[in-house]
Amino acid sequence: MSTSVGGGQVKVVHGTQPAGTTAQTRGMERRPGIDGNTAGASKIWLGHVTCVPNTMGPPHHHGEAETAAYVLKGRIRVYFGEDFKEYVEAGPGDFIFVPAHMHHIEGNPYDEPAEAILSRGPDNIVINLGE
Numbered sequence: 352m353s354t355s356v357g358g359g360q361v362k363v364v365h366g367t368q369p370a371g372t373t374a375q376t377r378g379m380e381r382r383p384g385i386d387g388n389t390a391g392a393s394k395i396w397l398g399h400v401t402c403v404p405n406t407m408g409p410p411h412h413h414g415e416a417e418t419a420a421y422v423l424k425g426r427i428r429v430y431f432g433e434d435f436k437e438y439v440e441a442g443p444g445d446f447i448f449v450p451a452h453m454h455h456i457e458g459n460p461y462d463e464p465a466e467a468i469l470s471r472g473p474d475n476i477v478i479n480l481g482e
Contacts, residue, residue, distance in 0.1 A: 362390045367399050378406035378458045381469060396475040402427055402465035407458035410435065414476040418449040418469065425465025430456040454480065 367382035368389060383389060385397040396416075402425065420427070422441045429447060430438040435456050441447045447467075449455060459465045 360391070364389045378403045378408045381475065383475065386475065393473070395470060395472040397468070397470045398475070400467050400469045402457075402459035402467070404459055404462050404464055407456055407460065410454055410456050410480040412452055412454045412478050412480070413449065413471060414478055415451050416471045416473060416476040417451050418447075418471045420447040420467040420469045421445075422447070423466040423468065425459060425463050426461055427465050427467060428458060428460055 364384055367384050368386075380401045380403070381398050382400070383396060383398040385392050385395065387393060400420070407428075407430075420441075422443055422445050424443055426440055426442045427447065428438050428440045429449060430436075431449075431453055435454075439447065
């Protein structure tokens with residue numbers, strides 16, 4: 352559904368698209384809601400991520416994209432720094448920010464699945480590094 356407003360369009364996207372339509376890393380299924388395909392967005396990606404229990408993804412970064420997430424349930428851990436020895440952990444109601452170009456590993460080291468709303472701009476850039 353879309354409505355023309357001042358030369359642009361306001362759009363409602365009902366639900367998310369399949370995970371296979373966007374970049375992925377092991378252990379975190381990213382399903383787009385707002386992106387270039389669903390809404391014609393050119394500077395933001397917004398979606399729902401499910402983190403598999405007891406799984407950490409590979410080292411990666413998001414190029415020029417900054418990442419923000421809001422944790423809905425479970426716990427998400429992000430390792431960074433030299434040899435990925437530093438980490439932050441977020442739970443329900445917490446926000447996470449990962450700067451552009453920062454090498455990191457993210458995942459869920461617990462027995463319960465985790466879920467978050469993820470925003471990335473200018474797009475869902477995922478550059479996997481050697482494992």
